[in-house]
Each structure stands twice: as C-alpha cells, then as structure tokens.
Amino acid sequence: MQYIMSFVWSFLLVTMVTYVVSSILNVPFSLITSLVISVVFLILIVIISAIIPNEPTPDAEHH
DSSP states (O other): HHHHHHHHHHHHHHHHHHHHHHHHHTTOOOHHHHHHEEEEEEEEHHHHHSSSSOOOGGGGGOO
C-alpha cells in the first residue's frame, strides 16, 4: 500500500511541476513525460528509504 500511495503522490507532484514548467517555457504539456519522471522519482525514493537505517543511534539512547 505504501508503494501505491508513494506513486500517487509522486505522480501528482511531478505532474503539477511539469505543467507549471511547461507553461513557463511555453512548450506543450506531456503526460507521458510526467509519468516517466514520477516513476524514476518513486524508484529513487524507494532506494533512499532502503539505504537509511531504521535503528536509533547509540548516542540517542543515553539521553
């Protein structure tokens, strides 16, 4: 479920940014481009979340 919601949010945010940037640059909006960028963004998010450890640091337990 978390991957589905992550894709939905990445798709919405990337589509919004793509629309604004294409309007500013006066180029046609492409939904396929937004879809590809959002999939790449989702893959990067999943990789980064797998790399970051979930355990607290040993210093945090002493305070």
